[in-house]
Amino acid sequence: MKITKICCIGAGYVGGPTMAIIAQKCPQIQVTVVDLNAERIADWNDEDVNNIPIYEPGLSQVVAEARGRNLFFSTEVDKAIDEAQIIFISVNTPTKTYGKGKGMAADLKYIELCARQIAKIAKDNKIVVEKSTLPVRTAEAIKSILDNTGNGVQFQILSNPEFLAEGTAVEDLLHPDRILIGGDETAEGQKAIQALVDVYSNWVAPEKILTTNVWSSELSKLTANAFLAQRISSINALSELCEKTGANINEVAKAIGMDSRIGPKFLKASVGFGGSCFQKDILNLVYIAKSYGLNEVADYWEQVIIMNDHQKKRFSNGIVQTLYNTVADKKIAFLGWAFKKDTNDTRESAAIYVANDLIGEQAKIAVYDPKVSHKKVLADLDYLETRSSKKNEEGVQSFENPYEACKDVHAIAILTEWDEFAQYDWQKIYNGMQKPAFVFDGRNILNASELKKIGFIYQGIGA
Numbered sequence: 001m002k003i004t005k006i007c008c009i010g011a012g013y014v015g016g017p018t019m020a021i022i023a024q025k026c027p028q029i030q031v032t033v034v035d036l037n038a039e040r041i042a043d044w045n046d047e048d049v050n051n052i053p054i055y056e057p058g059l060s061q062v063v064a065e066a067r068g069r070n071l072f073f074s075t076e077v078d079k080a081i082d083e084a085q086i087i088f089i090s091v092n093t094p095t096k097t098y099g100k101g102k103g104m105a106a107d108l109k110y111i112e113l114c115a116r117q118i119a120k121i122a123k124d125n126k127i128v129v130e131k132s133t134l135p136v137r138t139a140e141a142i143k144s145i146l147d148n149t150g151n152g153v154q155f156q157i158l159s160n161p162e163f164l165a166e167g168t169a170v171e172d173l174l175h176p177d178r179i180l181i182g183g184d185e186t187a188e189g190q191k192a193i194q195a196l197v198d199v200y201s202n203w204v205a206p207e208k209i210l211t212t213n214v215w216s217s218e219l220s221k222l223t224a225n226a227f228l229a230q231r232i233s234s235i236n237a238l239s240e241l242c243e244k245t246g247a248n249i250n251e252v253a254k255a256i257g258m259d260s261r262i263g264p265k266f267l268k269a270s271v272g273f274g275g276s277c278f279q280k281d282i283l284n285l286v287y288i289a290k291s292y293g294l295n296e297v298a299d300y301w302e303q304v305i306i307m308n309d310h311q312k313k314r315f316s317n318g319i320v321q322t323l324y325n326t327v328a329d330k331k332i333a334f335l336g337w338a339f340k341k342d343t344n345d346t347r348e349s350a351a352i353y354v355a356n357d358l359i360g361e362q363a364k365i366a367v368y369d370p371k372v373s374h375k376k377v378l379a380d381l382d383y384l385e386t387r388s389s390k391k392n393e394e395g396v397q398s399f400e401n402p403y404e405a406c407k408d409v410h411a412i413a414i415l416t417e418w419d420e421f422a423q424y425d426w427q428k429i430y431n432g433m434q435k436p437a438f439v440f441d442g443r444n445i446l447n448a449s450e451l452k453k454i455g456f457i458y459q460g461i462g463a
């Protein structure tokens with residue numbers, strides 16, 4: 001089957017970058033990304049390509065190259081569905097906040113809406129691709145909706161989970177470790193798989209494209225995230241033991257990472273992992289295990305989340321304790337608000353929880369993040385519903401300049417590992433601070449001995 005038109009429902013952190021790369025690498029295919037959020041689409045179409053809604057290194061250049069040529073952003077969902085041969089579903093699948101499975105299960109209402117819309121509009125056979133991260137066996141539900149509410153046309157459902165990490169999305173999409181495609185074992189299923197393999201083959205080597213059955217593909221995505229997050233919780237658990245014993249977590253991580261069976265990646269101790277995926281996907285895995293009565297399996301994976309919550313709490317408690325057990329009316333600068341460097345995404349960022357704790361202790365927070373607006377900082381705090389918006393506004397200020405943010409503060413906390421933080425003139429920052437001047441490095445990115453030489457009281461993670 002020759003693919004000439006692709007549509008993607010959902011112009012978010014996955015849909016936008018993924019489709020931009022497909023369009024860049026497949027100029028013969030017209031790629032249309034649609035979304036119900038008109039403001040988001042308008043931002044993707046902003047004349048100034050630097051104003052696209054998602055910050056990712058290298059992304060604006062890719063969009064500049066393909067947009068208007070074979071890459072389009074639109075709110076005309078029905079038209080795009082009608083015209084496409086392959087429809088990617090890349091909508092959000094957050095943790096449910098209501099009803100059965102509240103706080104654990106994935107909320108699939110947006111997925112179901114997409115399936116119903118596709119069924120209503122499609123007048124010829126379509127390949128529907130699950131790009132969103134979904135519970136294992138979701139394809140069954142999508143198929144049932146499509147087959148029972150459709151116009152009698154044939155649908156093939158593929159699972160093609162996305163493994164990009166934010167901050168490195170373009171690089172990850174250009175050079176993926178693997179592309180995973182799950183489909184039906186029938187002849188039609190295999191034909192659909194081949195059509196999608198052909199799209200990726202425009203830039204991905206054949207040995208990196210793995211095809212499986214649908215259920216393995218769906219479950220592999222949750223499993224990959226669970227394994228990655230588990231490594232962080234494992235190293236963070238040991239960071240607490242290091243602090244008690246005189247061992248240094250950076251040295252321990254290096255020593256174990258040199259064992260080729262363990263490997264060096266994802267062993268960076270931190271204030272705790274954030275982002276829209278790890279917590280949501282592990283909770284989802286836990287819920288699935290529980291729903292099959294596999295309580296030990298559920299408990300095993302839930303511990304990764306428990307450890308992460310503990311790590312965030314430990315960080316804010318440590319600040320209060322060190323500042324003589326009170327931070328009331330003390331000003332604390334936060335360097336970083338995003339959940340990791342090189343992204344403007346703040347979903348589930350550790351910074352939100354640490355700030356929430358400290359505002360609860362009546363501290364005043366001064367935030368500097370190179371890519372996050374004050375509006376976003378306030379919205380993140382309000383989302384927790386701990387206190388009124390007015391009280392949050394009184395508790396947090398944002399600054400465009402890091403030196404301004406750090407002026408007159410009692411302490412500085414590093415919440416995100418932005419490279420620029422290590423390059424600052426720390427003597428200048430020290431001179432402008434209250435004394436004693438404390439630094440709590442939640443990312444272990446600063447030069448501890450240099451800071452101590454200047455006069456700072458420095459506390460990292462796990463040393």
Ligand SMILES: NC(=O)c1ccc[n+]([C@@H]2O[C@H](COP(=O)([O-])OP(=O)(O)OC[C@H]3O[C@@H](n4cnc5c(N)ncnc54)[C@H](O)[C@@H]3O)[C@@H](O)[C@H]2O)c1
Nearest residue numbers: 010011012013014035036037090091092093110132133162
């Ligand atoms: N963010 C990541 O790094 C990442 C990586 C891999 C996988 N994922 C998964 O990909 C999926 C999308 O994540 P995201 O971060 O891009 O989410 P997002 O919230 O940034 O984007 C989702 C978009 O879908 C739109 N949408 C929702 N329902 C719609 C509908 N019925 N019709 C049209 N548009 C609709 C929303 O308006 C939103 O713009 C999730 O399942 C997530 O778990 C995310």
Ligand SMILES: O=c1ccn([C@@H]2O[C@H](COP(=O)(O)OP(=O)(O)O[C@H]3O[C@H](CO)[C@@H](O)[C@H](O)[C@H]3O)[C@@H](O)[C@H]2O)c(=O)[nH]1
Nearest residue numbers: 162163164165166232266267268270273274275277339340
């Ligand atoms: O050694 C490490 C590595 C990461 N982190 C933190 O872990 C979180 C997640 O980081 P990362 O995994 O790099 O970013 P995400 O964009 O959340 O990507 C994860 O989640 C995506 C969504 O499912 C997957 O596609 C990716 O493969 C998976 O890495 C961030 O807060 C990081 O700061 C650490 O604390 N220590």
